[in-house]
Amino acid sequence: MNISYPDDRLYHAEHLWAKIEPDGTMLVGITDYAQNQLGGVIFVDLPAKGDTFKQGASCASIESVKVTSDACIPISGVVVKVNEELIEHPELLNEDPYGKGWIVSIKPDDIHEKGLLSAAEYAKRVE
DSSP, X not given: OOOOOOTTSEEETTTEEEEEOTTSOEEEEEOHHHHHHHOSEEEEEOOOTTOEEOTXXXXXXXXXXXXXXXXXXXXXXXXXXXXXXXXHOTTHHHHOTTTTTOOEEEEESOTTOTTOBOXXXXXXXXX
């Protein structure tokens, strides 16, 4: 099993990642490890634009063939965009967790918020 953790983003212990974008927002999604543990994703309950979350709070619900799981936001902030493509194609979380399978874009309260891990730190936690 070849699971990857790209170095261009930060990770949270609850198996989500956050990637800073040029405009200062952050894309958020589940890790390759998480999608592998979930199995085939069949439904994603997304938050609304404008919703505010504190780090570690559930920002989405992901239903797979095995389990329903909360996606816990890796960094505090306000949702500025949701990936509406996941409504029709929830399988994108499995097929492309670091690309087309992003969940939300947030405006972070503090991009240096404690509790985020590097790719290497996250990999050590899950392996």
